[in-house]
Amino acid sequence: MKVILENFGLFWLGFISTLKLLGVSGIGALLLGTLMASLRVSPFGSFRALSAIYTELLRNTPLTLVFFFCVFVLPKLGIVLDFQISAIVALTAYTAPFVAEALRSGINGVPIGQAEAARSLGLRFDQVLTLVVLPQAVRMVIPPLINVFIALTKNTSVAGGFFVFELFSVGKRLANLHGSAVVPILVGIACFYLLITVPLGQLSQRLEARIALVR
Amino acid sequence: MRQARFTLAVFVVAVAGALTLNSCGDSSKTSSTGNAEANGPYQLAVKIDPKFEAGSTMEKLSKAKKITIGTKFDQPLFGLKGPDGKPRGFDVAIGSLVASRLGIPYENIEWVETVSLNREPFLQQGRVDIVVATYTINDERKKVVDFAGPYYEAGQSIMVLKSNTDVKGPEDLRGKPVCSVEGSTPAARIVKDYGANLVATDAYSKCLEPLRNGQVIAVTTDNVILAGFVDQNPEFKLVGEPFTKEPYGIGVKKNDDKLRAFINDVLEDAEKDGTWKRLWQETAGKVLPTPSPPVLARY
């Protein structure tokens, strides 16, 4: 316990770094995921195929391999990124398909009548999507989306092996200096992660309850 | 329906196959019959029916004819796992030496990977009996475990690109990005004592590509580990003299003074009769010069 208090500054630095990775990658994943979901339902065959291939490829690849590609293979293409940015790119690219799948199931859950009514009013494809379908779909997919974010929070720990300092790195660093207190240090690290994931989980529960009422 | 049933059958066979293969494992633990001379890849003489003090760890291990040794699997020259699943290197050789003096042949040694995070906990838990894993002796660790040895003295050093002429020593790294392994003592030291910008990862091999790309200026860790990489990759070089002393010791459970004394005796005998030198030359000595063995620190 003493170890945690003495090194609280370090814990805090790692925590902030994890939050930063979570925030930026989360927003990126939301944007990219929405784009992917839209491509998936678009009228153009090649776009649908591209989105489907990207989704299947990344959903079935371990995150470590995605990181490996971003950090070690991109430089060979001439794209040398700062390590923090590579991590964010990897996390965004990996999480986006999960966001897209959550959105797609939400889009499929919107009653057909909505889209039909929108089209009968003469709205174009993109107008139907952005003005009528997506707003309703989003409400239904917030709980699964929050699950995706909880997973993303924990996935940020993989960045520690790829040149980014985050919460789990703090654990490794302190465990080496204090070999007698390895388990308490890990408990401290876990608490910081739970500090993010438990409130998210609670939020998801509350939203689920409200949606059930609406239904 | 038939198609699904066929797929199911294939799946079941695959799973069964996978489970069987997994239980085969890649390190055979069948005990050898008879104590042959020159056993194992390091041609060590396994002691026949050694006698130890009743109740000591040595007696327990030699009666069981089995020992679990923690070592590194990713360190060229000291502890590196080959494609056949067997680790090789100087640490492995020293571990085999201790085992042979306990009457345990090489095939009966179970090698477990110990990274810096779990070296002390594994010893405390008893998951491993000893740790021979480029394990530096220091006072902080002595609070939790005990050390026999040292059996080698390394030193922290720096590796850069061969074309680099700016970096001559650790002082030149101030403010520069330097790669090392997170949670290692060299990483902490290069930041605390020399003000470098630490870029950390979980394996030294991952540092090499950023060094080539220029994303980091140098890689720092113990000189023997770096020497292994320089040997594999001629585009790198070591610079400057080692600027710390890293005595490698054999970790044992705290307060097991009898085991510690026994291992120290084994090391002392090996240093006197030339076994230490032979084991070094067969492993790390293929790349590194042969030093004189360090003085044991009995305490």
Place this chain on the structure above:
Amino acid sequence: MSSSVLYDAPGPKTRRVSNIVSIVGLLAIGSALAWLLATLAAPREIRPGLVQPGLFDSSRWNIFYEPFQGYSPFQVWYGIFTGLAATFSAAVVAALLAMSLALVVCLLRLTKNAGVRVPTAVMLEFLRGMPILLMMLFILLVSGISVFWVVVVSLALYNGAVIGEAIRSGIQSLPRGQREAGLALGLSSIQVRLIIELPQALRQMMPTIIAQLVVLLKDTSLAYIIGYEDLLKKITHLSNFYGDRYFFSVFFVALVAYLLVNLSISRFAWHLSKHVH
């Protein structure tokens, strides 16, 4: 709702535009891919005099088809295969355990007894929020069980919690009439749960459950932290031994292996779900 509801059935002009866009898109993607492969295959001079061979150069792949540094390619492939077997066996056992745990947890979570429901909910929150890396380390350092079971238990606990929650939300989204009809027929509460609600919820949440099981298999790669010899660890050993020149090739082989296994699982599950209906 099918995608055709979002826009009119395409007429000849729209079809032509759509085809043109598709072809242009394909050409763009194709040329990007070609550029990617060409750049990777070409040798790179990153420093004056320091030339690295291209990624498809034989010096990066020779360990797979010819003896090198005293080891045969068969040993290399055997190592990869045992790694895959280790991944698979841990995943299968963990999946079975996770499914059982999910069912138990789900029933506990829905019980009327608050003394059971609330602690279960708290524990679930905890299990879902804990990174698996940390869970594995904890169980390893605190218990004496073997590495295989540490991996299996951690994966089962985490995925059991997630799948349990998924099934629970599936049950709660069923029309209330299902439960009421069951109770009206004289079935006990548990019987209604098991005979009527659970099968329907499972069928509805099957895609989510399968997706989570694929995640389970991928997460076996996190076992590197406790030294479990899964596929990714075996690959790492190979690149450590032969040098980082082989980084790309071994990781590529691992990628193909994971894709094959995961896609087969998804396909197999899709097959199953088709025949269950």
